[in-house]
Amino acid sequence: MKGLFYGVLLQWKMDLRSKTMLIACYLVPLAFFVLMGGIFVSIMPESRQTLTQTMTVFAISMGALIGLPPTLVEFYGSDIRKVYQVSGIPGWVGFVLAMLSAFCHLLLMSVLLFGLSFVCFGGEIPSNLQEYVLALILLLLTSLFMAGVVGLGVKDQAKTSLFSILLFLPSILLSGVFFPAELLSPVLEGVGKCFPAFWGSRLLMGGFHWTDILPLVGLLFLYGGICILLLKKN
Amino acid sequence: MKAIQVEKLRKSYGAHEVLRGLDLAVEQGEVFALLGVNGAGKTTALECIQGLRSYEKGQVSVNGRMGVQLQSASLPFSIRAMEALSLFARWNGTRAEPGLLETLGIHELGKQLYGKLSPGQKQRLHLALALVGDPDILFLDEPTAGLDVQGRMALRNLLAQLKRQGKTVVLTSHDMGEVENLCDTLAILAKGKVVFAGTPQQLRQQEGRANKVILHTEGETICFSAEDLGRDLLSQLELCRAAGQKVLDIQVERDSLEQCFLRLTKEENR
Numbered sequence: 001m002k003g004l005f006y007g008v009l010l011q012w013k014m015d016l017r018s019k020t021m022l023i024a025c026y027l028v029p030l031a032f033f034v035l036m037g038g039i040f041v042s043i044m045p046e047s048r049q050t051l052t053q054t055m056t057v058f059a060i061s062m063g064a065l066i067g068l069p070p071t072l073v074e075f076y077g078s079d080i081r082k083v084y085q086v087s088g089i090p091g092w093v094g095f096v097l098a099m100l101s102a103f104c105h106l107l108l109m110s111v112l113l114f115g116l117s118f119v120c121f122g123g124e125i126p127s128n129l130q131e132y133v134l135a136l137i138l139l140l141l142t143s144l145f146m147a148g149v150v151g152l153g154v155k156d157q158a159k160t161s162l163f164s165i166l167l168f169l170p171s172i173l174l175s176g177v178f179f180p181a182e183l184l185s186p187v188l189e190g191v192g193k194c195f196p197a198f199w200g201s202r203l204l205m206g207g208f209h210w211t212d213i214l215p216l217v218g219l220l221f222l223y224g225g226i227c228i229l230l231l232k233k234n
Numbered sequence: 235m236k237a238i239q240v241e242k243l244r245k246s247y248g249a250h251e252v253l254r255g256l257d258l259a260v261e262q263g264e265v266f267a268l269l270g271v272n273g274a275g276k277t278t279a280l281e282c283i284q285g286l287r288s289y290e291k292g293q294v295s296v297n298g299r300m301g302v303q304l305q306s307a308s309l310p311f312s313i314r315a316m317e318a319l320s321l322f323a324r325w326n327g328t329r330a331e332p333g334l335l336e337t338l339g340i341h342e343l344g345k346q347l348y349g350k351l352s353p354g355q356k357q358r359l360h361l362a363l364a365l366v367g368d369p370d371i372l373f374l375d376e377p378t379a380g381l382d383v384q385g386r387m388a389l390r391n392l393l394a395q396l397k398r399q400g401k402t403v404v405l406t407s408h409d410m411g412e413v414e415n416l417c418d419t420l421a422i423l424a425k426g427k428v429v430f431a432g433t434p435q436q437l438r439q440q441e442g443r444a445n446k447v448i449l450h451t452e453g454e455t456i457c458f459s460a461e462d463l464g465r466d467l468l469s470q471l472e473l474c475r476a477a478g479q480k481v482l483d484i485q486v487e488r489d490s491l492e493q494c495f496l497r498l499t500k501e502e503n504r
Binding site for chain 2: 003083
């Protein structure tokens, strides 16, 4: 337990040293937030109601899908896993450490966005904070497991970046955060439903409804199950 | 009880059979070298023993806690040397011994990122990581590759120290001089089987050719091969004495371990 706790702390520090994680989890979401927040609020003042949620979904999707896979590829696509294994550290530890560290980074970023949205743009605080936090955690975990599938399934850094972007773009564009999903064709709406961002944004914006929770939990188990299978294969 | 016992080990990669019924035994507390030309199956054999690779047939038993330094080892580029040691030590419930860190010169690497270390420094760090769990059996795959003279010296001292502590060391190397200096016993692999097992002296006896003797006398230099060194040298000295030649110097050249190894592996690979 001592080793695991130290491992998470260490992974957290290593993530901050790694430029990919720093850029994907903090710099780009913050820059995007400042830019888009200013534009949204000035042309559509009513967007204040959903500004926090929109930017949070964007930050989580980006941080998870772009930030996490390179860390996993570095671990499982090289001899690092072997070195850990022969030193008595089980192979799944690399995955767990990367996931927990990314979870902490993205949770911190979500809190930052929550506060900045309120302070800088007069963003509205969600009516039910408990439900908001639960939805946030569910979205975070599902997004991270989805990113985990990319990181464990593709063992090449260049290909991983390509897959990450191929998933990140539709995830955001079809999630309904920038325009209503109802405007999309049924096929595109169906594709959008495969991404955690679609259900997560509905939960964060529209309240805690089982019709949105269950599909997200389903995706969590699906992506989590695939990660376990890939870990066993690794 | 033997530290390592391997019986009839078989391992294939697709249609290519790398280990063909490998038998090995390593006694506790000895320094053992596993030798062979490239592709002989050394690394595969070690990885099967270490539990990193599955195998089709045979039995492997390892009695004691293992510490392993892999031939191809890596760590995250953004981890610092001391952080890696702390992580591995905490995970094993031990701590990095200050003496060990000093012997291997890890203190000076402490805050450097792994990605910025030289190959030799990485090698030293991986050796320290292999030792941090206080293993009973230490595996070193080409431990001196990439090490400078000081690093080799430090490794030699460390191995001597480990031997005094009764630890078992299994190493692979292409440096025969090093094997001769460091190892008690060795095994030579060719085409996935052990073709020789014994001490370096036994290898010389089995594979070494006749000694070459050079006699420097007042008038000439006499060079001859001796099948039986004592007998042949004595009779040559008798001849010199009878001819009134004064012997100034005697040189005896023996086959090196490297020559014995080359001869054996060449024959086996035919």
